[in-house]
Amino acid sequence: MENRSVALSEVAVLIEAVGRGSQVALKRLYEVESKRLYGIALRIVRRPEIAADVLQEAFVQIWQHAAAFSAERGPGAAWLTGIVRFRALDAVRKAGREIPSGDPALGDEPLEPDVIDKIGASADAEKLRRCLKLLEHDQQRCIVLAFVEGLSHSQVAERIKAPLGSVKSWIRRGLLSLRRCLEP
Amino acid sequence: MIPENPEELQALAGEYVLGVLDKEEAGEVAAELATNAELRRAVALWEERLYPLSSIAAPAEPPSGTWQAIEARISASVAKPTSQSPWNNLAVWRWSTAAFAAAAAGLALWIAVTPVPGPSLVAVLHPPQQGQGSWIATAGRSGLALRAVTTATPPGDRTFELWVITPGTTRPRPLGVIPRDGELTLTPLPPDLRDGATLAISIEPAGGSPTQQPTGPVVFVGSMNAV
Numbered sequence: 001m002e003n004r005s006v007a008l009s010e011v012a013v014l015i016e017a018v019g020r021g022s023q024v025a026l027k028r029l030y031e032v033e034s035k036r037l038y039g040i041a042l043r044i045v046r047r048p049e050i051a052a053d054v055l056q057e058a059f060v061q062i063w064q065h066a067a068a069f070s071a072e073r074g075p076g077a078a079w080l081t082g083i084v085r086f087r088a089l090d091a092v093r094k095a096g097r098e099i100p101s102g103d104p105a106l107g108d109e110p111l112e113p114d115v116i117d118k119i120g121a122s123a124d125a126e127k128l129r130r131c132l133k134l135l136e137h138d139q140q141r142c143i144v145l146a147f148v149e150g151l152s153h154s155q156v157a158e159r160i161k162a163p164l165g166s167v168k169s170w171i172r173r174g175l176l177s178l179r180r181c182l183e184p
Numbered sequence: 185m186i187p188e189n190p191e192e193l194q195a196l197a198g199e200y201v202l203g204v205l206d207k208e209e210a211g212e213v214a215a216e217l218a219t220n221a222e223l224r225r226a227v228a229l230w231e232e233r234l235y236p237l238s239s240i241a242a243p244a245e246p247p248s249g250t251w252q253a254i255e256a257r258i259s260a261s262v263a264k265p266t267s268q269s270p271w272n273n274l275a276v277w278r279w280s281t282a283a284f285a286a287a288a289a290g291l292a293l294w295i296a297v298t299p300v301p302g303p304s305l306v307a308v309l310h311p312p313q314q315g316q317g318s319w320i321a322t323a324g325r326s327g328l329a330l331r332a333v334t335t336a337t338p339p340g341d342r343t344f345e346l347w348v349i350t351p352g353t354t355r356p357r358p359l360g361v362i363p364r365d366g367e368l369t370l371t372p373l374p375p376d377l378r379d380g381a382t383l384a385i386s387i388e389p390a391g392g393s394p395t396q397q398p399t400g401p402v403v404f405v406g407s408m409n410a411v
Contacts, residue, residue: 016372019374020374020375020376021357021374021375021376023255023258023259026254026258027251027255030251030254034246034250034251035243035244035245035246036238036243038243038244038245038246038250039241039242039243039244040238040241042241042244043240043241043242044203048247049247051246052246052247052250055246055250055254056250056253056254056257059254060254060257060258060396063258063396064358064392064393064396065358065360065392067358067359067360067370067374068359068360068361068370070371074228074229074231074232075232075235077235078231078232078235079231081231081235081238082201082227082228082231082235085201085203085238089203089210093206093207093210094207111240115240116237118239118240119236119237119239119240120236120239122236124232124235124236125236125239128233128234128236128237129236143202144237144240146202146203146204147202147203147234147237147238148237148238148240148241150203151203151204152203152204152205152206153204153205153206154206156204171199171202171204172195172199175194175195175198175199175202176191176194176195176198178198178233179194179198179233182233
């Protein structure tokens with residue numbers, strides 16, 4: 001468990017303080033994490049005012065549930081990310097999401113083929129990158145696209161112009177291979 | 185349908201975290217999370233596994249005023265309440281002697297088998313009026329452990345949530361959703377869990393109360409006392 005030191009990061013300590021009811025800790029957590037989390041939400045919901053709502057809802061939820069967070073369960077930043085992504089996905093599902101076409105002319109940012117080379121230098125990121133690279137190309141592409149842009153099965157299919165059934169099976173088999181690779 | 189086959193469950197949890205499920209499928213998983221510990225573990229692990237991918241999204245400055253909006257909502261939820269606290273009407277202290285004796289017998293056993301270092305607190309939680317079931321909470325420096333003494337299951341897709349009311353305040357603070365198996369552990373010990381604090385369990389929608397306050401009925405209540 002070489003990465004358990006991550007769990008003792010400032011973020012994990014702050015979350016535990018928030019869990020004990022500290023508003024000061026929540027403010028500090030916002031200062032440390034809001035840009036990263038807002039960027040994640042914005043990429044999924046694509047509209048600044050909705051992303052701001054998502055961030056707001058997420059921090060209220062963090063305030064309410066921080067007491068249940070345990071540093072032993074995993075890195076605090078991953079826990080926060082899960083909450084923000086859940087809120088963002090909920091917002092796009094409710095609104096009936098627009099599908100980013102990936103066309104830069106429409107303000108969409110396409111995912112470059114080498115995008116997984118940019119996922120950070122931590123040991124966890126290194127391991128995930130190695131395992132993603134072992135997947136079939138279609139599996140890897142669908143998983144990364146779905147995660148980063150928060151697309152549903154049918155939206156991934158539409159976006160990459162592939163049959164829905166194929167997309168579902170690429171993602172499913174890709175996820176199960178990833179799990180085997182990450183947990184030998 | 186939530187699969188029981190472990191591999192199927194893993195795949196579904198992964199699809200849920202990835203975000204590819206449609207509204208109905210995702211809603212089904214979300215509803216099951218409050219009560220299915222296996223699924224909850226699988227989702228947490230997927231969040232951890234896939235987390236490095238989140239760094240692909242470029243950080244951006246949130247609109248000004250976002251923190252102020254959060255702060256306003258947090259402060260509203262912890263502001264001094266009015267005298268119309270939902271807790272004032274509860275017959276908190278009217279435990280039946282027989283029920284207390286039965287629970288205390290269980291309590292003695294629980295203390296005997298659970299080493300709790302340092303100063304210890306215990307609470308026995310009962311239905312405020314009539315009803316079945318009770319819970320025991322023990323707390324020490326290392327944290328709080330809550331468990332159901334008799335089987336208690338929330339109705340339908342609802343969930344139990346644990347709350348604390350500190351002496352001198354009347355506003356409950358959420359401590360967490362109680363897993364379906366009836367055992368909840370909190371570490372470290374929340375500082376407002378001290379002698380004389382009241383613990384209460386309410387029935388909430390799957391995933392816990394959407395507000396900072398109980399939205400469903402309070403079904404068990406008890407007070408923490410030093411032993």
